Amino acid sequence: xxxxxxxxxxxxxxxxxxxxxxxARTFWNELSIWTRAYLLSRYEKLGNEExxxxxxxxxxxxxxxxxxxxxxxxxTEDYMQLLYTHISLIxxxxxxxxxxxxxxxxxxxxxxxxxxxxxxxxxxxxxxxxFENEWRNMLYNYLRSTIxxxxxxxxxxxxxNIDIFxxxxxxxxxxxxxxxxxLYNYLSYSPEYEESLHDIQTGQNA
Numbered sequence: 001x002x003x004x005x006x007x008x009x010x011x012x013x014x015x016x017x018x019x020x021x022x023x024a025r026t027f028w029n030e031l032s033i034w035t036r037a038y039l040l041s042r043y044e045k046l047g048n049e050e051x052x053x054x055x056x057x058x059x060x061x062x063x064x065x066x067x068x069x070x071x072x073x074x075x076t077e078d079y080m081q082l083l084y085t086h087i088s089l090i091x092x093x094x095x096x097x098x099x100x101x102x103x104x105x106x107x108x109x110x111x112x113x114x115x116x117x118x119x120x121x122x123x124x125x126x127x128x129x130x131f132e133n134e135w136r137n138m139l140y141n142y143l144r145s146t147i148x149x150x151x152x153x154x155x156x157x158x159x160x161n162i163d164i165f166x167x168x169x170x171x172x173x174x175x176x177x178x179x180x181x182x183l184y185n186y187l188s189y190s191p192e193y194e195e196s197l198h199d200i201q202t203g204q205n206a
Contacts, residue, residue: 024180024183026176028179031056034055036165037055038052059083060087071126113140120132142168142171
């Protein structure tokens with residue numbers, strides 16, 4: 001839906017905030033790369049598993065430091081907790097797959113999609129330029145590819161595994177673009193129009 005320019009007031013964005021927007025865009029690539037590194041440490045025994053998992057868990061914290069300057073502590077901490085939950089569930093899913101526990105795999109998969117729903121809803125609630133349906137679709141695609149990546153390591157289907165990782169990076173770029181554009185729009189316009197923009201968002205999600 002097109003947002004009418006005369007309903008909005010553009011504001012000046014500082015260099016620091018522009019840098020925040022640029023850095024935020026890289027988060028999804030970082031998450032993809034370190035998730036893959038962790039998968040390699042679990043399935044192929046490449047590198048130190050604990051150290052790589054600790055590095056994977058640092059991704060949300062670095063990301064959170066950038067977001068605090070925009071959304072403040074409470075919103076940032078709540079969102080980071082959802083990201084930490086995502087990483088923890090991926091870890092549990094990997095263990096269940098390696099153990100051949102299909103019941104646990106199904107349960108952790110269900111929880112991962114539930115977490116994606118929660119993140120989509122949360123992000124849409126804090127920024128009127130982000131839409132829940134858009135986020136849900138992107139996060140589902142990303143999650144589906146991540147699970148397939150883990151599965152193909154388990155089955156040693158390496159050609160398909162490489163294709164899936166390429167797709168993950170493409171998904172990460174799409175999500176990063178959407179995230180950064182929404183962040184830019186959020187910072188560019190006066191908050192006094194938040195109610196009007198919420199009405200626009202409601203129409204988009206209807």
